[in-house]
Amino acid sequence: MTAPLLSIENLSIGFTGLNDQPVFIVRDVNLTLAAGETLGLVGESGCGKSSLLLAMMGYYKQGLGRLRGGIAYDGQDPGLVSPQQLQALRGGGMALIPQNAGQALTPTLRIKAQMVEVLRLHSDLAPGAWQARCLALFERVKLPDPEQMLNRYPHELSGGQQQRVAIAMALAGEPDLLLLDEPTTGLDVTTQVGVLALLQEICQDLNTAMVYVSHDIQVISQVCNQIAIMYAGEIVEMGPRADLLTQPVHPYTQGLLASIPRLNQQTLPHPIAGEMLQPVHRGSNVGCGYAGRCPLATDQCRATAPLAQPIADRWVKCHEVTAAMAGEFIRPAQKLLAANLGDRELLSVADLSIRYQAPTWLQSLRGQQPPAIVRAVSFGIQKGEIVGLVGESGSGKSTILKTIAGLQGSLSGRITLSGTDDLTGPVESRPRGSLRKVQLVFQNPDASLNPRKTIGEILRRPLELYFDLATGVMDQAVDALLQRVNLPESYKGRFPGQLSGGEKQRVAIARALAAKPELILCDEITSALDVSVQAAILKLLLDLRADSGVSLLFVSHDLAVVETLCDSVLVLEGGEVREAGLCAEVFKNPQHAYTQALLASVL
């Protein structure tokens, strides 16, 4: 066997914390990558996957460094070579494709100037040949109208086009290794499919090796032949794609796969209890990093760290391989059939059109109208029903939600709640009684909770606003709310910064519940969360609906999540409803071409 292209031995990345305790972001990772091989690194946020990827090109985020271990790329350690050699290595030997190409491209330079810079540094071409090479690269990444593209600025390109430019730029130096850091995460599903197909093609045609980092194992499995699962800074399982996906061994891999919502699945996604071991605790932890959350954990797991043991073509770091392979420790709940809804309509939206700006003086003079974001949308929500609103970015789904909440004015149409409350006007015009009945939960719990207030204060506020309660009763009500979203009462005194993402989102849901609402508007509330946490939030929402009969309007771009949670669904494109109906029918037998295209993009 020839020498591997990249080999990593016992690599630990981190910093030395208080009392000279090492803080591990990445711990004792071993990897080898042959030329032309594609490896996917999968893990949830905070597992160290991006730090590991950047270390491969000799780069560490501020404050971090290599604690021990070695990296060899083509026989050279990127941490030991001279700055000139490192410059040749980065871009020439290996190239990074970043997560957000829109931010990675310089906004004030035309695409051509940025492409030429790479060619000047990393190719032997004469300046006269640069233009032709750029065009060839753009055709390679299937950018439409390559000549036009070269003269544009980054902001004049769509997100997918920006990502293709970033790929072309990475290919310009003819690297042997491509490093990809979640390159499709910010893209719409239909765009993502195209970029992934392109990456697959590049690997096959150019025989470029690839390390692909993502939180999404389904994305990874489209491109990579080898998959490594990372947890709490370590690779816990690594092997060929087919083996890992169909017969995962490590309890974490099994848990991760079980927590992903999928289309046409009879069971609910199964959450993983607990939280990932934080970097500060990784140094003092002597046992398996997953022992705290693992249903199979024994005393041995807590006392000694498992070593990698080979199983057929792969290896696994686990003491309880036999028990894990027997399976049976994850029992996902059966999906409930749609609740018996009856026909009591709660919310009715009739002929709703929304636009952001009023016509300017000049436009009204010319008889022009600024374009509407949402056009003639009508739908209803029954009591206790969960309605999904799906569509890609710019489809107007969040705008509809904000209008129902009264945060965005409407152009025409009518919104009524239980036939009596008029929700057409802005928040200021609504009586407190009807405000109480509709509550909103936001996408990003970091931004939706005031960082200066304790959890207790945050939950008490809607109680003070809508109900006249005595202090003692109020405290009990706050405790009850925390209990309902499965958080301990001791969290009352904490600030949002002391909670994990999933816990923060639970608090945001509890704040909505405090008002005893009839309708909760959910704006992508699980898309900022890890899948194992998302599964728990979805289960919580279903439980809440079963307990209190609250209705939900659930905006999401993720069709599998919508199918898991919702009774009926509306598909939006460009501000218009393309298809609406019961989830079961729409997903099984989509009628509109756009719905079919969306479903075909689900990995």
Added chain:
Amino acid sequence: MSSAVTILKGVTATRSGKIGVVLVGFHLLLALVAPWLVPYEFDAQTAVIDHAGPSLAHWAGLDTLGRDVLTRTLLGGREALLVTIFGTGLAVVWGSFFGVLAGYLGGRIDELIMRSVDIFLAIPWMIFLLLVIASFGNAPMVMILTLGFFYGIGVVRMARAATLEVVVKDYVLAAKARGERPLSIMMTEILPNVRDVLMVESAMRWSWMLLAFSALSFLGFGVTPPTPDWGLMIANSRIYLALAPWPVLMPMIALSSLIIGINLTADALAKSLGVDKTTRALV
């Protein structure tokens, strides 16, 4: 208050922060107890040769009129501190009120407030200040009100900028959607989140205002003689600098040490509160 203790701990975590807090603390303490410490009356004249250098009886020598320089230096910061502390307080209170108001409400009210700010920024404040003092006298109250007004104009801009960053956060939207009143949103959702910026800003304003006040005294508009004041002392003795440096050096050291102290504290405050996000450049 526990948060005050936390903030102080954060400031004194760095060495420069410690130096700053010690300097500011020393000056504040001195201003309070100086009347009981000083060896002479501030206007007591000694019938010896003027400009006498340091001696056992007069550690920092005598000034032109035969007054004890040490006594006058120890007492010379009292009025400056009184005026600037209250002046800064006034500036921050009214400036942040209008700044948060403009940032939160936006639209016409924002335009009105910010254009008024522009107008006042275009007026040379020193000349305007001299005009006010010429008309109303230089009583501490007049000084507090005018300095407080002029230094608040910059605070309006700072507070508005900080508010604009917070207004777009989802927790403000959530409060709006709940049906909270604008005043309640400004007080409970926005103000606590712009507090850090305002605290750092007020520390910086304080040091600027001290310099401005001393400059006024230097020009003869700040403090009425014979009340001791650093700016005035420097002005009166500067022509004899080559002959007798002490009457100029002493107030200079006092004023600089206080301003350096305030600036070090402000920098440490900004770092510990995360307002100053400067980090090492990448690559």
